[in-house]
Amino acid sequence: MSPTSWGQEGFMTDTGSSARLRKRWCGPLLALLLGATPLLAGAQQEQAPTERAESEAKVDPQAQRILRQMSDFLAEQREFSVRTEGTLDQLLDSGQKIQLQRAGDVRLQRPNRLRVDRAGDLAKLHLFYDGQRLTVHGEQANAYATTPAPSTLDATLDMASQRLGLDAPGGDLLVSNPYTALTEDVRSGKYLGRAKVNGVPVHHLAFRNRDGVDWELWVEDGPRPLPLKYVITSRDLPGAPQYSVTLSEWNLSPQLTPDQFQFTPPRDAVRVSFLAPDSQGGAQQQGGSK
Known part of the structure; x- marks a missing residue:
């Protein structure tokens, strides 16, 4: 694989102009990962961004409660593994929209370890973060890229987005504060009722962001409020491409x-x-960054 092609095969991950849901990914996911702290001087006179966003957003109380329960539960887990199966829409230069498939396994250990093994239509990739370095290996090309990384997963995801242009759709679910990452740009949220994902009872939530992104979550109904499905729609892009992933075998x-x-x-x-x-110019537009 040539160095110029690496960006196209990259992270857990997809490259593109969109940042992530988190604020695009730096925002919610990484930004959130970064956990940027507001200056103390301004804190007394102005609401924190998250508090202000919550007060302005029109979010159904039940949707907000379930989202916070899910986020708090995820944040409490010191380690976990999960199986993912998803699709990602891609817009060709001709305007045609195609759907790419991928499946993978995620292993996370807080605060500073992540492993992603993913196989899809275009590539078979492995991502390693051990608290010191971030490495991505493309199995088909047997090529890898590696770089020094921050000492926390949140900061590393942020660095990957801002400096390397590597955005992970759904990465908001991996950070230390998923609720902040997910709701940073929320304009409205609804509780759509109960449903089932792979036979498991879930709560269906739908949110709309200010930055042209709609997203939905299906959260397990029960003592383990885990996300079982996640859909992101980039409504401001031609064709409104989507990223969809189901999460199983938690x-x-x-x-x-x-x-x-x-x-x-x-x-x-x-x-x-x-x-x-x-x-990394020339990449087709992709859905999926929140």
Whole structure:
């Protein structure tokens, strides 16, 4: 794989002009990951951004309650693994919209370890973050890119988005404060009622952001309010492309070990460089960044 092609095959992940839901991903996910702290001087005279957004947004109380329960429950988990299966719409230069499929496994250990193994229509990728380095390996090309990373997952996701142009649809669910990441730009939210995902009873929530993004969550009904399905629609892009993922096989006690997050280059693997976001031109528009 040539260095210039790496950006197209990248992260857990998809590259593109959209940032993430979180505020685009820096916002909610990474921004949130970063957990930027407002200046104390201004805090006494002005509401914090999240508080202000909540007061202005028209969110159904039941939707807000369930979203917060889910977010708090996720944040409490020190480690977990989950299976993902999803689709991502891609707009070709001709205006035609096609759907790409991918499935993967995510392993997370707070505060600073992440492993993603993902196979899809275009690539088979592995992401490693061990608290010191972020590495992405493309199995088909047997090429990898690696870079020093911050000491927390939140900050690393933010760095990946801002500096490397690598955005992970759904990444808002991985950060230390999912609620803040998810609601940063929310304009409205509704509770749509009960439904089922793969036979499991769930609550169906729908939200609309100010930045041209609609998103839905299906949250398990019961003592484990886990997200079982997540759909993001980029309504401001031609064709309103979507990213959809179902999450299953949640394991909240996976007994993860440090070596699972460390990358050892396979034999004959070629090291390449990450591309800066502004050098990844020519990519088709994709849905999915919140």
